[in-house]
Amino acid sequence: MSKHNDQPARVTVKTLLKRKEDGQKITMLTCYDAAFAGILEKSTLDMILVGDSMGNVVLGMKDTITVTMDQMVHHTAAVARVTSRVMLVADMPFMSYNISLEQSLINATRLIQEGGAHAVKVEGGTAIVPQVRAMVQAGIPVVGHLGLTPQSIHTLGGYKVQGRGDEAQKMIREAKELAEAGVCALVLELVPQGLAKEISAAIKVPTIGIGAGPDTDGQVLVLHDMLGFPSEFSPKFLKRYATLGETIAAAVAQYDLEVKGGSFPSAEHSFQ
Ligand code: KIV
Numbered sequence: 715m716s717k718h719n720d721q722p723a724r725v726t727v728k729t730l731l732k733r734k735e736d737g738q739k740i741t742m743l744t745c746y747d748a749a750f751a752g753i754l755e756k757s758t759l760d761m762i763l764v765g766d767s768m769g770n771v772v773l774g775m776k777d778t779i780t781v782t783m784d785q786m787v788h789h790t791a792a793v794a795r796v797t798s799r800v801m802l803v804a805d806m807p808f809m810s811y812n813i814s815l816e817q818s819l820i821n822a823t824r825l826i827q828e829g830g831a832h833a834v835k836v837e838g839g840t841a842i843v844p845q846v847r848a849m850v851q852a853g854i855p856v857v858g859h860l861g862l863t864p865q866s867i868h869t870l871g872g873y874k875v876q877g878r879g880d881e882a883q884k885m886i887r888e889a890k891e892l893a894e895a896g897v898c899a900l901v902l903e904l905v906p907q908g909l910a911k912e913i914s915a916a917i918k919v920p921t922i923g924i925g926a927g928p929d930t931d932g933q934v935l936v937l938h939d940m941l942g943f944p945s946e947f948s949p950k951f952l953k954r955y956a957t958l959g960e961t962i963a964a965a966v967a968q969y970d971l972e973v974k975g976g977s978f979p980s981a982e983h984s985f986q
Pocket of ligand 1: 744763764765766767768805901903924934935936
């Protein structure tokens with residue numbers, strides 16, 4: 715609790731490190747708007763990621779590549795307005811941190827200053843270490859992301875498990891490089907369980923897995939996927955904790971039926 719009021723204290727980069735040291739798991743979910751963020755804020759969840767999965771999940775795009783900086787800032791700000799407890803991480807979209815150090819810093823600053831994020835997330839290993847270092851040195855907390863990195867989908871050739879065979883040593887090396895450059899957490903996406911465990915043991919920075927098994931320091935899922943919004947997307951690692959898609963469809967069908975049948979609005983919902 716904070717000293718000055720009864721508001722729970724904000725989850726920070728220090729909280730994440732302490733969790734790892736104490737062997738306590740970290741929880742993160744994606745979120746893209748104020749309506750859902752208000753609910754997550756009242757839970758005991760530690761972190762919200764305004765992920766560029768927003769492209770797939772709420773903007774109707776076919777991948778994350780067409781998500782823009784302006785869209786990320788707009789949605790991050792919506793989540794920031796209604797949160798004061800969770801740690802808020804915003805994805806840097808495709809190519810917003812690859813062209814130059816200067817542009818990386820300008821774009822990360824926008825997500826922190828205009829969006830209200832507490833950290834930015836970037837995908838990739840050795841190639842982006844200079845950008846990570848520059849942002850960290852400028853005082854911007856950075857979350858790394860290895861394994862399946864959806865912004866490189868055309869290079870990877872599909873949404874497949876990464877780090878099998880010879881690739882494993884490379885991923886361990888890149889995780890160490892990112893940790894050394896100063897990332898405050900590292901997302902591991904679609905990585906074999908054993909490799910995720912090895913990486914988590916090899917670095918002091920907390921790892922947050924999605925499709926990486928139970929041995930990472932925390933877990934993240936895409937909110938709409940775990941809530942059961944209808945989607946073709948049904949990977950092995952996903953657990954659906956609700957069937958909101960079905961609940962919403964049933965509510966809409968009932969509303970449509972009642973209005974067309976004349977039973978809504980009734981006297982109860984009308985002013986005399
Ligand atoms: O954009 C996103 O939702 C992500 C998570 C899958 C980690 O990067």
